[in-house]
Amino acid sequence: MPINYVANAGDIPEGTNIIVDVKGLSIGVYNIGGEFFALLNRCPHEGAPLCKGKICGTTLPSGVYQYEYGRVGELVRCPWHGWEFEIRTGKAIFDEKVRAKSYKVQVDDGKVGIVVG
Numbered sequence: 284m285p286i287n288y289v290a291n292a293g294d295i296p297e298g299t300n301i302i303v304d305v306k307g308l309s310i311g312v313y314n315i316g317g318e319f320f321a322l323l324n325r326c327p328h329e330g331a332p333l334c335k336g337k338i339c340g341t342t343l344p345s346g347v348y349q350y351e352y353g354r355v356g357e358l359v360r361c362p363w364h365g366w367e368f369e370i371r372t373g374k375a376i377f378d379e380k381v382r383a384k385s386y387k388v389q390v391d392d393g394k395v396g397i398v399v400g
């Protein structure tokens with residue numbers, strides 16, 4: 284599968300993302316704790332530009348009327364209806380069978396590449 288280099292690693296600080304075009308696809312590239320991940324910039328719900336959503340955390344399972352917030356910086360929240368997805372895997376928080384499409388990312392000599400077939 285061809286690697287498409289889209290940025291220098293230093294151009295994507297930890298906790299941020301950029302949106303790039305690769306072969307006609309809009310793809311968000313994320314730096315989470317120094318690791319890079321890529322998601323298709325299209326929400327599987329109704330097609331919103333998912334990667335324009337906020338990088339966030341979520342409420343964790345907790346007691347009744349207790350709202351514990353965690354996983355900060357690991358998720359992206361869709362800007363249209365608020366569905367939350369794991370940036371590392373693309374899985375939706377509420378149902379792991381629902382996924383944003385993800386791509387393999389490879390860093391070579393400080394260059395971030397996305398594997399798109």
Ligand code: FES
Nearest residue numbers: 326328329361364
């Ligand atoms: S389009 Fe993303 S949650 Fe609805």
